Amino acid sequence: MNFPLVRCIKEDGNMVDPSLKEKISEELVKKFYFHMKRIRAFDRSAKNLQRQGRLGTYAMYEGQEAAQVGSALALDTMDWMLPTYRDHGALLTHGAEMMRVLLYWNGRMEGSFHPGKRIFPPAVPIATQLPHAVGTAWAEVRKGTNNACLVYFGDGATSEGDFHEGLNFASVLKSPVVFFNQNNGYAISVPVYKQMNSESIVQKSVAYGIPGIRVDGNDIVAVYFETQKALERAKKGEGPTLIEAVTQRFGAHTTADDPSKYRDQEEVERQREHVDPIRRLERFMHKHGFENETWIKETEKAIETEIQEAIMEMENFPKAEIEDIFDHVFEIMPRSIVEQKNEYMEWIRGEKV
């Protein structure tokens, strides 16, 4: 099946089609650069915090910055984002509070939602969020808006039933959903060729009768414009699109995983020279007159300050209340939970022995 890899910026920073340059403003390039640098710095800080015992198990995304930032920047504020546990780079770009993202990885439920933002809590089971996107988008259609939904999932998710159910429902209902697949090559340790017999993930779109785009997921310009096109289609009532962003996870599945057991990490580091999405954008900026040392230095400093402040805020966040275990399961607490709560609280205060 013929789904050529869509690419705007070559690995050396040159443009595939130089005429596209007029669509790329300095402001846009700065946005791309700022957000990718920001989420990479966040990812590395979070990993270090976990190593120091200041966060729980953490899922890294280094290498996937172009896929996450490019797609997230294509969304409007009123569009919904349905992430997995590896998409907090996209969350941060769509307006999630950094402190809350840190809270999540520190075992706090307060970190799984983002008040006022149209962001679902991260899906922890695989692919279950795809049908949610369909329903969420359907509700927008019923309300008569033209807001759309973007749902993230990985290569492993395409083996799940919910992948099929989500795409099938969306195609039948013509839901305004962008199914954004980040094919990073591995589902924990299992490489994509063991995950499926298909040549690509994008070819599965044919089965649902919907458009499919295979994009270089390390090329933020291509990701951004292709996601934007898919969102426009969705908003015009033309239904869902499946995007496969081919990218790479440089590090482990999580801080609890050792990738050297299933792949050659030295080889990954050698490849980084070609595939690192930030380096590619830097080469593009250098070759196309967007380089601005002063601005880059200021940006890096601002990012560092923001992250340090978010870490402080996270660490100064009020301690978790025991009552929280009980208080949010139902709007009105049923008697069994009331009794369990009271009994436990009395016991822990030493009133009951």
Place this chain on the structure above:
Amino acid sequence: MSLISANKKNKTNDFALGQKNITMVQAITDALDVMLERDERVMLLGEDIGKNGGVFRATDGLQKKYGEDRVVDTPLSEAGIIGTGVGLAVNGMRPVLEIQFLGFIYPAFEQIATHVTRMRMRTRGELTVPMVIRAPYGAGVRAPEIHSDSTEAYFTHMPGIKVICPSSPYDAKGLLISAMEDPDPVLFMESMRLYRSGKEEVPEGYYKEEIGKGKKVKEGKDVTVITWGAMVKTAKEAADSMENRDIECDVIDVRTLYPLDQDIIADSVQKTGRVVIVHEAHETGGVGNDILSVINKQAFMYLKAPIEKVTGFDVPVPMFSLEDHYLPSAARIQTAIHKVYSF
């Protein structure tokens, strides 16, 4: 929720509208009709529920009346139905999802266990899932294999969802309307055996029955019989026949399986001191054990005899040639009543 909102006409129960004599399945259609009319956010999703009106005709005529975008024939996919419902509910709709038979709900189990029931907790109420899952359940109608399951305990065990199982047309309508207005997810179990087994006067229009409240269906001083759903009729029949032997039974239809009405159970057991629990689900891990636990906590010192349970066995529901042996019968219940009475 700016563009679509609830259009609540009569907030109070309005009995002045008159009554109609209808079956339980008609009462369910009626409840759906009332709510589709009152609240634009209500949507029905399911397999064959639109043009066909549902395999049991529970949604008969509703697509014609409310349109294809509110009464929707979905692709054949339980996880798809429930998963899509999560998105609809989070984004302001009030989805009512029909699972064709409770025995077919298992593909949606993950959606229910990880998302439907946890969204409120995971987001501190920022995002919620006010959805109703309707599912016909139970044996005794000569249905094919797998169609006869009664697996309510999987869901009562699951934090974050209420489980309702009515036994009469009146309760079915009032409880379904309450479920559709509940801020949290509800599994609404509909006994196939009771769908058309009898008619009852049911008020027209809007009224509610309270979730979490049981109902006394027969008053007696000697033995408490506790049950729900299709077994209410069987238990009542057994209790009626015990009058010949001068044994008077209190028969309680708990109606809601989570949260249980502890008071109605405690009051009755404190009075009689003798208990028979009846359900058609398997015994081990069944809701009967939760009722035992309520009695243990609230009425242990009042007991005059060990509690008896008459339940389905710990075996898959057999195919219909043997299903009558699986289902608790009035005769088995009578034996149990006699046993606790004469202890």
